Amino acid sequence: xxxxxxxxxxxxxxxxxEIKCTLPSSPQYLEDKxxxxxxxxVNPLAIAHPExxxxxxxxxxxxxxxxxxxxVRGGGHNLQGLSIEEGxxxxxxxxxxxxxxAADRETATVxxxxxxxxxxxxxxxxxxxxxxxxxxxxxxxxxxxxxxxGPFSSNWGLGVDQIVAATLVxxxxxxxxxxxxxxxxxxxxxxxFGVIVDISIKLYPLTSLLTGIIFYDSQDINxxxxxYNVKYQEICMLGLPKxxxxxxxxxxxxxxxxxxxxxxxxxxxxxxxxxWCDKIASLGAVITNTVExxxxxxxxxxxxxxIPPSMYGSFRTHSVREMTxxxxxxxGRALENMPKDPGTMLSIHQLRTLSETPASPSVFATxxxxxxxxxxxxxxxxxxxxxxxxxxxxxxxDVRKTxxxxxxxxxxxxxxxxxxxxxLDTLTKYFGxxxxxxxxxxxxxxxxxxxxxxxxxxxxxxxxxxxxxxxTGNVTLxxxxxxxxxxx
Numbered sequence: 001x002x003x004x005x006x007x008x009x010x011x012x013x014x015x016x017x018e019i020k021c022t023l024p025s026s027p028q029y030l031e032d033k034x035x036x037x038x039x040x041x042v043n044p045l046a047i048a049h050p051e052x053x054x055x056x057x058x059x060x061x062x063x064x065x066x067x068x069x070x071x072v073r074g075g076g077h078n079l080q081g082l083s084i085e086e087g088x089x090x091x092x093x094x095x096x097x098x099x100x101x102a103a104d105r106e107t108a109t110v111x112x113x114x115x116x117x118x119x120x121x122x123x124x125x126x127x128x129x130x131x132x133x134x135x136x137x138x139x140x141x142x143x144x145x146x147x148x149x150g151p152f153s154s155n156w157g158l159g160v161d162q163i164v165a166a167t168l169v170x171x172x173x174x175x176x177x178x179x180x181x182x183x184x185x186x187x188x189x190x191x192x193f194g195v196i197v198d199i200s201i202k203l204y205p206l207t208s209l210l211t212g213i214i215f216y217d218s219q220d221i222n223x224x225x226x227x228y229n230v231k232y233q234e235i236c237m238l239g240l241p242k243x244x245x246x247x248x249x250x251x252x253x254x255x256x257x258x259x260x261x262x263x264x265x266x267x268x269x270x271x272x273x274x275x276w277c278d279k280i281a282s283l284g285a286v287i288t289n290t291v292e293x294x295x296x297x298x299x300x301x302x303x304x305x306x307i308p309p310s311m312y313g314s315f316r317t318h319s320v321r322e323m324t325x326x327x328x329x330x331x332g333r334a335l336e337n338m339p340k341d342p343g344t345m346l347s348i349h350q351l352r353t354l355s356e357t358p359a360s361p362s363v364f365a366t367x368x369x370x371x372x373x374x375x376x377x378x379x380x381x382x383x384x385x386x387x388x389x390x391x392x393x394x395x396x397x398d399v400r401k402t403x404x405x406x407x408x409x410x411x412x413x414x415x416x417x418x419x420x421x422x423x424l425d426t427l428t429k430y431f432g433x434x435x436x437x438x439x440x441x442x443x444x445x446x447x448x449x450x451x452x453x454x455x456x457x458x459x460x461x462x463x464x465x466x467x468x469x470x471x472t473g474n475v476t477l478x479x480x481x482x483x484x485x486x487x488x
Contacts, residue, residue, distance in 0.1 A: 001087070002045060002087045005045055005066070005068050005087070005089075006023070006024075006045060006046070008066050008068070009021070009023075009045065009046055009068075009089065010023070012062050016055075016058060018055065019048060019049075019050060019055050019058070019059065020048070020049040020050075020051070021046050021047065021048045021049065022046060022047040022049070023046045024043070024045075024046065029046075029047070032047045032092070033047060033084055033090065034076070034310070035073070035076035035077070035078070035081050035083055035084055035310075036075075036076055036077045036078075036079075036081075036137075036309075036310050036311070037078070037079060037080065037081040037310070037311065037312075037313075037314075038310050038311060038312050038382070039081065039312045039313060039314070039385065040080070040081025040082075040084060042081075042084055042085060042086040043086060043087070044071070044084045044085060044086070044087070044088055044089060044090040045068075045087055045088055045089045045090075046089055046090070047073075047089075047090040047092050048089055048090065048091050048092060049092050049094070049095060050091065050092075050093070050095065051095040051096075053167065053169065053175045053197040053198075054175070056091065056093075056169045056175075056195050056197055057169050057173045057174065057175055058173070059089075059091060060169050060171075060173040060195060060450070061172075061173035063089065063450075064171070064172075064173065064448075064450050068088075068089060069085065069087070069088040069089070069452065069453055070088050070089040070090070070091055070453060071083055071084055071085050071088050071089075071090050071091070071453045071454065072090075072091045072093060072191055072195055072451075072454055073090050073091065073092045073093060073094070074093050074094070074112060074113050074139030074140075074141050074142045075094075075113075075115055075116075075137060075138050075139025075140075075142060075143075076139070077135070077137070077138045077139060077142065077143075078142065078414075078455060079314070079315045079414065079415060080314070080417070080418065082453075082455050082457075085453050088453055091195060092113075093111075093112045093113035093195075093197075094113040095111075095113060096111030096112045096113035096114065096197060096198065097111045097113055097114045097115075097118055098110065098111040098114075098198070099111070099114065099118075099119060099122040099123070101123075101126060101128070101203070105126075105128060105203060105205075106202065106203055107164055107200050107201060107202055107203055108123070108128075108130075108200065108201060108203055109165070109198050109199070109200045109201075110140065110141075110198060110199060110200075110201060111197070111198050112141045112195075112196045112197050112198055112199070113139065113141075114139070114140050114141070115136065115137055115138065115139055115140065116132045116133055116135065116136055116137075116138050116139075116140050116143065116300070117136030117137065117297070117300045117304075119132070119140050120132055120296045120297065120300065121296075121297045121300075123203065123296075124206075124295055124296045124297055127205060127206070127207050128203045128204065128205060128206065129152070129203070129204055129205075129206035129266070129296060130152070130156070130162055130201055130202060130203050130204060131144075131148065131150055131152040131153055131155075131156045131157060131158065131159050131161075131162050131202075132148075132150050132151075132152065132159070133148065133149070133150040133151075133159070134150060134151055134247070134262065134303050135303060135304075135307055136300035136301070136303060136304050137304070137309065140159075141196060141199060142190070142414075143159055143414075144159030144160060144162060144163060144199070144201070145159070145160060145163065145186055145187065145188070145189075145190040145191070145196070145199070146160070146188065146189075146190050146364075146413050146414045146455075147159065147160050147188065147364050147366075147412055147413065147414060148160050148162075149349040149351065149372060149412075150245075150349075151211070151245040151247060151262065151264035151266075152245065152264070152266050153245065153349075153351065153352075154240070154242050154243075154244065154245050154350070154352045155204075155242050155243050155245070155266045155267075156202070156204055156266075158351070158364065160187045160188055160362050160364045161187070161202075161360060161362065162201040162202045163183070163186065163187050163199050163200070163201055163360070164200045164201065164202060164360065165177065165178065165183070165199065165200035166178040166182075166183060166186050166196055166198070166199045166200070167196070167197050167198045167199075168182075168186075168193070168194035168195060168196045168197060169194055169195040169197060170193075170194045170445065170446075171194065171445065171446045171447075171448060171450040171451065175197070176194075180361075181441060182194075182441065182445060183360075184361045184362060184363060184437075185363050185434075185437065185438050185441045186199075187360065187361070187362030187363065187364060188362045188363035188364035188365070188431065188434065189363050189431065189434075189438050189456060190454070190455055190456070191451070191454045191455060192438075192442060192446075192451055192454050192455065192456055192457075192458050193441065193442065193445045193446055193451065194445070194446070194451060195451070195454075206266060206268075206296075207268065208267070208268050208270055208293065209264070209265070209266060209293070209294055209295060209296055209299060210263075210264075210265035210270055210273040210274065210277065210291060210292070210293055210294075211262075211263060211264045211265065211291065211292075211294060211299050212262075212263055212289065212290035212291030212292050212294075212302075213260050213261070213262050213263070213288075213289075213290050213291070214260060214261045214263055214277075214280060214281050214286055214288075214289050214290075214291065215258055215259075215260045215286065215287050215288040215289070215290075216228065216258070216259050216260065216261075216283075216284035216285060216286055216287065217284065217285040217286075217287050218250075218256075218257060218258045218259045221250065221257055221258075221259055221332070221335045221336060222329075222332035222333060222335060222336050223332070224259045224284055224285075225248075225250070225259050225328065225331065225332045225335055226325075226328045226329060226332045227283075227284060228248070228259070228261075228283050228284050229248075229323045229328045230325075230328075231283040231284075232246075232283060232323075233322070233323065235279065235283075240352070241267075241272070241276070242352070242353075243265055243266050243267035243269075243273070244263075244264070244265055244273075244276050245262075245263075245264040245265075245266070245350075246261050246262070246263060246264075246280060246350065247261065247262040247264075247347060247348065247349060247350075248260075248261055248346075248347070248348040249261070249262060249345060249346065249347045249348070250335055250338065250345060250346040251306065251342075251345045252338075252339075252340050252341065252342050252344060252345065253342075256340075257335070257338060257340065258287075259284075259335075261280060263276075263277055263280055263291050265277070270293060277289075277291050290302075308342055308343050308378075308380045311343040311378035311379060311380055312343070312378060312379050312380075312381070312382045312384075312385035313343060313344075313376075313377045313378030313379050313385045313388050313389050313392075314377050314378070314389050314392065314417050315374065315375065315376055315377065315378070315392065315415045315417060316375040316377060316392045316393065316395065316396035316415070316417055317372065317373055317374060317375060317396075317411060317412050317415035317416060318372075318373045318375075318396065318399045318400065318407060318408075319366055319370045319371065319372045319373070319407070319408040319410060319411070319412065320370060320371050320373065320399070320402075320406050320407055320408065321368070321369070321370055321371075321405075321406050321407075321408065322371070322406060323348075323371055324402070324403065324406055326402045326403060326406075327399065327402050327406065330398050330399055330401075330402055331346070331373075331395065331399070333398075334391070334394065334395045334398060337391065338391060339379070339384065339387050339388045339391055341378075341379040341380055341381065341384040341388055342380050343376065343378035343379040343380045343384075343388065344376060344377065344378060344379060344384075344388040344391065344392075345376045346373070346374070346375060346376065346395075347373075347374040347376070348371055348372070348373055348374070349371070349372040349374065350369075350370075350371050350372075351366070351368075351369060351370050351371075351372065352369055353369060363431050363434035363437065363438055364431075365410050365430070365431050365432035365433070365434055366408060366410040366412065368408070370408055372412055372415075373399065374415055375392045375395050375396055376388075376392065377389040377390070377391055377392025377393065409429065409432070410429060410430070410432055411426075411429040411430055412430075413430045413455075413456065416429075416430065421457070421460050422456055422457050422458070422460065422461060423461075424461055427439075427456065427458075427461060430456065438458070439458065439461060439462065442458045442462060443462055447462075449462065
């Protein structure tokens with residue numbers, strides 16, 4: 001089958017020489033198929049590099065008519081490596097890097113392949129910013145449309161809440177603007193309904209940024225981590241300004257394992273930000289404080305030195321309502337045994353009040369205030385990956401055993417680990433009461449499952465969902481029990 005698909009693709013490319021494509025015979029193939037997660041050892045049929053929406057349209061029409069599977073790749077940071085698949089064509093969107101700032105400077109239309117650092121550099125040059133994550137090489141679209149936690153979320157909202165419009169190539173190969181129904185599911189369920197070629201996002205004026213990392217004495221990392229969280233909860237109870245974002249992390253650096261807090265103050269009132277920096281620094285014994293007045297491009301350049309460009313392994317995640325003593329002690333003990341590979345780390349994101357009440361409808365379900373744990377079981381060397389993965393699994397299991405009332409039922413799709421095809425109960429953990437809407441929209445907009453390998457991979461659930469429901473779609477979700485009710 002792969003040989004026949006490749007022959008068909010080569011014939012198609014002869015009649016469409018304007019579409020660049022890396023075939024397996026090309027010396028560039030190994031480089032072009034590389035993604036962030038090196039554990040994803042699959043060989044795509046080829047890698048297409050469209051440069052216009054029209055080229056994407058032609059590709060989708062060809063693939064659909066020939067029954068060929070394909071994936072869509074942006075930054076390549078899907079943490080299960082799902083932007084490539086064995087024997088499937090990869091549509092690589094990295095040529096779509098345009099940034100068109102509206103005349104009122106309140107929104108911009110950006111290409112689907114733009115990286116976070118590329119987007120923010122252009123915006124910063126124009127005295128603007130938007131909500132983004134911390135890793136410069138991550139694709140902005142993938143980060144934003146599945147949720148998008150980051151250092152500006154407390155001020156401006158999650159990445160998903162920045163999306164105001166989208167253009168996509170649909171299952172028929174038509175280039176369309178997303179209607180309200182489609183836009184709602186794109187905000188949270190991403191590209192399962194078409195190949196998105198651009199999105200329009202909200203912008204905010206920003207010309208000053210106070211940011212950096214506060215490193216604490218970590219000789220007794222368990223005690224350092226637990227003590228910080230006790231004191232931090234006391235500060236939280238008094239209220240935090242929305243311009244302040246704090247991300248706890250434990251990383252392996254040249255000095256060894258260290259607990260640190262990434263401090264971000266996104267406001268022109270630098271004096272007030274400095275006072276908050278001093279408050280946070282006082283929560284432990286500081287060994288290094290890199291917080292300074294800087295630019296977003298320079299901030300990204302510094303972040304790039306902290307995160308390996310690619311890794312082996314996998315991720316795990318939990319979301320908890322509070323960093324209770326039980327949770328912090330559980331994590332603190334685990335930190336004592338954290339493997340020493342630079343790819344193994346822990347990061348804690350906090351979602352605060354602003355993102356609980358989004359201005360636009362979405363299917364992102366985890367809206368209550370919480371702490372999202374990013375447990376990184378990865379390694380820069382393949383021989384270290386198994387140990388790092390097991391550590392992440394153990395941490396996940398230990399946190400799962402803590403007070404169930406403090407654990408949220410919802411799971412962040414971008415960090416969730418799924419072994420095997422996506423199941424209905426797993427989809428419900430991602431989207432809660434929005435699950436029915438997502439599957440109904442998939443049935444209405446992509447009934448033939450043309451986009452079967454985009455994320456989330458919904459195709460295998462369509463039959464289960466609608467066949468049990470008699471094909472009517474009269475299905476509701478009991479949000480108290482997470483059980484589906486199928487009406488006859």
